[in-house]
Amino acid sequence: MEDLRFQHRVRARAGGTRRSAIVGVVASGNLEVLVERILPDAECAVDIKTAAIGFGEVWTAVIGDFVERYSPGGLKFSINDGGARPDTVSLRLAQAVRLIAENGQ
Amino acid sequence: MTTWQNNRAARDARIAAGAGLAHGKVVEAHDATRLLEAVIRPGDRVCLEGDNQKQADLLSRALLAVDLSRISDLHMVQSGVVLPEHLDLFDRGVAKRLDYAYSGPQSARIARMLFGGKIELGAVHTYLELFARYFIDLTPQVALIAAVSADREGNLYTGPNTEDTPTVVEATAFKDGIVIAQVNEIVETVPRVDIPADRVHFIVKSDKPFFVEPLFTRDPAAITEGQILTAMLAIKGIYAPYGVQRLNHGIGFSTAAIELLLPTFGERLGLKGRIATHFALNPHPALIPAIESGWVRQIHSFGSEVGMDDYIRARSDVYFTGPDGSLRSNRAFCQSAGLYACDMFIGSTLQIDLRGNSSTVTTSRIAGFGGAPNMGADARGRRHPSEPWLKAGAEADPDGAALMRRGRKLVVQIGETFGDKNVPLFVERLDALELAEKLNLELAPIMIYGDDVTHIVTEEGVANLLLCRTAQEREQAIRGVAGYTDVGRRRDHGMVAHLRERGVIRRPEDIGINPLDADRSLLAARSIKDLVRWSGGLYAPPSKFRNW
Helix, strand or coil: CEEEEEEEECCCECCCCCCEEEEECCCCCCEEEEEEECCCCCEEEEEEEECCCCCHHHHHHHHHHHHHHHCCECEEEEEEECCCCHHHHHHHHHHHHHHHCCCCC | CCCCCHHHHHHHHHHHHHHCCEECCEECHHHHHHHHHHHCCCCCEEEECECCCEECHHHHHHHHCCCCCCCCCEEEECCECCCHHHHHHHHHCCEEEEEECECHHHHHHHHHHHHCCCCEEEEECCHHHHHHHHCCCCCCCEEEEEEEEECCCCCEECCCCCCCHHHHHHHHHCCCCEEEEEEEEECCCCCCCCECHHHCCEEEECCCCCEECCCCCCCHHHCCHHHHHHHHHHHHHHHHHHCCCEEEECCCHHHHHHHHHHHHHHHHCCCECCECCEEECCCCHHHHHHHHCCCCCEEECCCCCCCCHHHHHHCCCCECECCCCCECCCHHHHHHHHHHCCCEEEECCCEECCCCCEECCECCECCECCCHHHHCCCCCCCCCCCHHHHHHHHHHCCCCCHHHCCCCCEEEEECCCECHHHCECECCCCHHHHHHHHHCCCCCCCCECHHHCCEEEECCEEEEHHHCCCHHHHHHHHHCCCCCCHHHHCCCHHHHHHHHHCCCEECHHHCCCCHHHCCHHHCCCCCHHHHHHHCCCCCCCCCCCCCC
16 A cells, blocks of 8 residues: 655636535545535645555556646545556546536535 | 379379378278378478468378378478467477468477478568469479368368468479378268369268368457547548548457447448458458448458358358359459458557568467568569559659559558557567578568558558658658657657648548547447347357467
């Protein structure tokens, strides 16, 4: 297991009012993302627990591109990763943003 | 005095030597090894029918058991090296030299044996290429083939999995060779004559049906969102703009996803009748929903697929069938059809380098090529025009004179940037090169040469290599869809942005696709059971599946 943590300053707050959401499952080649709206509007944090060791550089690139593209201000992401491929990680993060951007609880 | 019929005399002597073991042409299974000892000579070129699917397994075992003092050092010329016995022949010394095309399940062992010097390798061919050599410089002296049934005269019914048999028999029987067939049963009258009796010299009745591999069944349940996204990009980004009607699909999950998206995503785009109407293709179960929805007009097949027989029989408007109603496949004809009459090949691979060369060879596995290099190559002898072919030609050479400009076949490599176990699809250098150096080969086993590849599709987008004007543009176009692989992360961001402006690289949003819409609910069938339902209960799925 490896723990990684990324913190970014972002330009805008994520849309919607939902407080939290979960997408994906922890399984081989997949991942679970818990997203919570608990940070100041200009901040974003991503905590990762991953089964695959030595992919820090790839995670840095994936998370950097994600934050640049979606500007997920105010959101904290907690990831349990079962060795998912980078494209799956990008997809799950985008799904998490879409889900929390819905209005409601 | 010169004699001109030595080969005929030798053939007659071989037949006479085997005749003592036969009643008419029929030899008992327990005499099969003795028959082979009687008719085969040391050093003979032997085609032991191992096709992509159908295997002459009884004759393989019989050949493996021969007395080495009578038969050794054979030169095996067969398209598929699929059964363990095929390689045991080399371990035991029955055979020495090998020319072949495909070795799927034996790919790791064949690599070890090549390194260990157990096999003297001629070449790894594409199917059509090996068939061609059967008629020029690799003509078999003996062919050991497999059929469903035979009559007493020796007429053979090869059934849905006819595959390579007519080609093998043609080359052997008409050049003074011996043809020995294993059959599942001997009948009064065969359902149809696939091989006429005068080309068959001996028949051995097998106690169990010949082995057939279910190679083309992809369980829709295993299709990922990433594969659905690449499939959507291919349909909307390539099939639609080029108007691709005549094509061949590879056997991976991405192309299975395309097949399952036609009646849903494709239908919504209004593409029915405009794309994917005529195929050179095995009977893929994943295509059933598209067929049932009226998308597909015609399919010619290389072989059959386990469980599809009743469905095919009931859909003879779509498939090629014999007077008996069952599928007639023929690998040589279907490969020709794929080469000359299809406008697109789309398939997966294991490695792609910076020039677009691709290979399924890794340092520990030599899977062979099968049909891909033939399907995935521009046919230089093609002369008939079609919309996709002309459009691709114009993109490659926009300044050429239209009436003198060759068209181009669309050769599309589709895949996710990372494959199984997070192994990257894109590499700086193919493992095939390392293998060629280690084995001292004169030619690295490249599956599809980069200059034949026109498009690469990944979850990151579509790279149109026809629009690249320099080697540097080509490299950046490939890096630009290589995702987070090392190759992808080492891209020149400025140049990739410029290529995107020119439409050389198109992202999902440039094609009007939201990756978040890539959902399994888009698949017309989400399980094998769904496929059975679509087929009205005619498809009878096999119990095991294989991953590519």
